[in-house]
Amino acid sequence: MTKVGNWIISAAILGLVVAVVSGCEKEKGPMERAGQKMDNAAGKTGEQIDKATKKTGESLEKAGDKIKDSVK
16 A cells, blocks of 8 residues: 555544544543542632632731831
8 A cells, every 4th residue: 555545544543543432431420520529629729728828928028028117
């Protein structure tokens, strides 16, 4: 076969594999759903921690500035 023929066959096989794999997606089971909920909760908790850390840092900076200004 020629290079073009091999390329066409490879592309057709790849397309078939993609079609078969995408058609096999099953509904998530209870453990998968529970895991997803845990992941979402962990993500939200991380966001809240980031916000609290940022606010604390800003407050500390302001306090430091006030101390520095009072010493002058």
